[in-house]
Amino acid sequence: MSVTYAKTPMRVQDPAVRRNNFDEVALGYTLDEAMAEAGRCLQCKKPMCVAGCPVNVQIPAFIKALTKGEFESAYNIINETNNLPSICGRVCPQEEQCEKQCILSKKGEGIAIGRLERFVGDGFLDNEEPANRALPSNGQKVAVVGSGPAGLTAAADLAKFGYEVTVFEAFHEPGGVLIYGIPEFRLPKALVKKEISKLKALGVRFLTNVIIGKTLTVDDLLEDGYSAVFIGSGAGLPRFLDIPGENLNGVYSANEYLTRINLMKAYDFPHSHTPVKHGRKVAVIGGGNVAMDAARCALRLGAEEVHIIYRRSMEEMPARAEEVKHAREEGIIFDILTNPIEILGQDGWVKGLRCVKMELGEPDESGRRKPVEIKGSEFDTDFDMVIIAIGTSPNPLITASTPDLKTTRFGGIMVDEATGATSKEGVYAGGDAVTGAATVIQAMGAGKRAALAIHRKLSEKACINFAVNLNAAK
Amino acid sequence: MYKIIEKRTLAPGVHFMRVDAPLVARSAMPGQFIILRVLEEGERIPLTIADYDRTEGWVTIIFQEVGHTTGLLAELGIGDHILDFAGPLGRASELDRYSRVLCIGGGVGTAPLYPQIKHMHEAGTEVDVILGARSRDYILLADEIRRCCSRLYIATDDGSLGHKGFVTDLLKELVSGGERYDHVIAIGPLVMMKAVSALTREFMIPTTVSMNPIMVDGTGMCGGCRVTVGGKTRYACVDGPDFDGHLVDFDEAMRRQQMYRQEEKESHICRLPGMGGQVR
Ligand SMILES: Cc1cc2nc3c(=O)[nH]c(=O)nc-3n(C[C@H](O)[C@H](O)[C@H](O)COP(=O)(O)OP(=O)(O)OC[C@H]3O[C@@H](n4cnc5c(N)ncnc54)[C@H](O)[C@@H]3O)c2cc1C
Ligand code: FES
DSSP states (O other), rough: OOOOOOOOOBBBBBHHHHHTOOSSSOOOOOOHHHHHHHHOOOOSSSSHHHHHSSTTTHHHHHHHHHHHOHHHHHHHHHHHHHHHHHHHHSSOOOGGGGGOGGGGGGSOOOOOOHHHHHHHHHHHHTOOGGGGGSSOSSSSSEEOOOHHHHHHHHHHHHHTTOOOEEEESSSSOOOTTHHTTTTTTTTTTHHHHHHHHHHHHTTTTTEEEOBBTBBBOOHHHHHHHTTEEEOOHHHHHHHOOOOOTTBBBEEEEEEHHIIIIIHHHHHGGTSSOOOOOOOOOOEEOSSSHHHHHHHHHHTTTTOOOOEESSOOGGGGGGEEEEEEEEHHHOOHHHHHEEEEEEEEEEEEEEEEEEEEEEEEEEOOOSEEEEEEEOOOEHHHHOOOOOEEEEEEEEOOOHHOOOOTTOTTSSSSSSTTTOOBBBBTTTTEEEEEEHHHHOOOOHHHHHHHHHHHHHHHHHHHHHOOOOHHHHHHHH | OOOEEEEEEETTTTEEEEEHHHHHHHOOOOEEEEEEOTTTTTEEEEEEEEEEETTTEEEEEEEEEEEEHHHHHHTTOOTOOSSSSEEESSOOOOOTSSSSSEEEEEGGGHHHHHHHHHHHHTTTTTEEEEESSSSSSOOSSSSHTTSSSSSSEEEEESSSEEEEEEEHHHHHHHHTTTOOOOOEEEEEEEHHHHHHHHHHHHHOOOEEEEOOOOSSSSSSSOTTEEEEEEEEEEEETTTOOOOEETOHHHHHHHHTTTHHHHHHHHHHHSSSSTTTTTOO
């Protein structure tokens, strides 16, 4: 068998066209393309890709099933460890995880595992969960706080174990970052909604408009008869730069900008009633996925020029490689080694940005080379909108209203990593609420581990209660 | 879905609604607010909780038709449902440490003030109240408030009820005339709260104002509601809505409130019948 060292390309919308619409950029594989790509897999005896996946999807096994045309079997193999393949196939940083470990990547391009995962997942999007997957209710209630990937995964697994699961969501729509943060052109909302309706079919109840810590507290949930609580409330608190001019009109946190556009559909204003400013010349500060998403949204809303302002170099940029590539193709300008020091204003509105040039010095705690300011390199550029995408941290609403929930220095909820158990009896946590802003797959992994730990704990309790009752009866 | 169980029109374009929302009522406190959405394409807007009953499970809101969403809300009647109704949000007002308080309400600002007056009155605090509005038709809840305060003063711009002029005229008169208050609570338009705070600073009376900036989530996740207080950026939805009136940057707040004025105008034109825009 001859080895092909190049990935089967995936069709994408033409950059010149897609920069004007919110439709999905990457179009997915056809059956032939998927088969061609799956055929490249060497079926390693000791597959490194599996170790590279945070939830250890059995990659060679599902690819093998795919090559044999056994699609359902491929789907089931993925589904054993990953409930949301269509989503992960689109948003995981594969180049840092499974694909990086692929043996083919030593000499050429690794298998396009993400694209294949997407192909398999998409084929089963319209399938409702087979009803027999849900065991009959065991009569115990579990509460899940937050409906991002962590909460959705925990809810799905707990429902399959037989618990009556209620998900409490602060927003009017479930999905977390998948709905309010990641834009339509990268992750179609219809797909997320399908995944959520599958959970509803499993018997999971969603209560939106409930803010835990305000409407109800964690203690209220425990008193209301929930045997356990899983907290997957994410890291929704935006960080600002703390530089002059940040409260000028025309300055947004990426969270606000993206929520207006994605959740509130401001791109469809005035049909949708939520407005968003349309910048002409937009600066987006930061180099992660959030920054790329905000920049590409600004472009799609008609900006003439959009700049990513990042204080390190292209190599350190944390965004998915594919998003950086797509952003470049669409004409986003990258101002690297540049750090903003003041937002300039006129009559209360943004007028420009004062930045300094940076150079890379010694490596810092994160192992990346630390950017240091070049003295006297200040310069001003005209902008009429500034979007700040320099990171988020966990929201203190829940921890502040639950005093016996211990937190880390960064405000994350402290947990036992293997189980997600917090300092409070019966309360578990996972995802960004624990780690700070991370990834979809890590949040899902944490939701899965916690669901299993909750199940173990509650079944143990049920066993003990049974034994106690038995003794009492004697 | 949250059912409207009572609706009244208090003044031209000013409405009162009692809404069935047991979970909100269960933990509501004076000074807190809710965020609602009227329809699927609708905007999320904050409204202060005017009153609540934990056992009966309802919350009341009072609002003025000022924009598109409040206009749509006003079209709903008894038995209709509000699509989303989330809360209670924000910090509860700190009301228990004063002995003699002057409350100043301007326009619909009287609505959020009322539960605070009631709460303090029930707790034994002596409360005087000044209400101000354009004209007598816009003076809200005067009867309800009269029942739970020591003295009620009224000012209208056109003199159709009470003093002809501003609430600040009455404030000045009272304090210069020797009345002593250990705290002032002012809720109303930004210009009014700014003017009241400027006066009470002179008189050295600590003053609380309630900020109502543009919001999205109401939980601290967007930062759109930021206000500068004492040189520091605070989020009105989680750190407020109450702040020290002597420290608030009112000029910035007024400017930020204008952020979408252009869009509002454009959307109004688009939504006019025959202009090709959707009206639901
Ligand atoms: C714009 C953007 C782009 C991203 N792109 C990628 C990507 O390409 N790939 C990737 O792997 N990761 C990406 N991420 C990161 C990823 O989305 C997150 O790591 C992941 O969503 C975390 O999942 P979670 O379930 O922990 O929290 P979230 O998805 O944040 O969900 C938390 C949910 O809890 C709700 N909530 C919060 N507080 C409360 C409360 N008190 N009561 C009730 N509900 C509450 C929130 O409203 C939210 O719905 C991106 C993030 C953003 C913001
Ligand atoms: S409304 Fe979004 S942070 Fe306050």
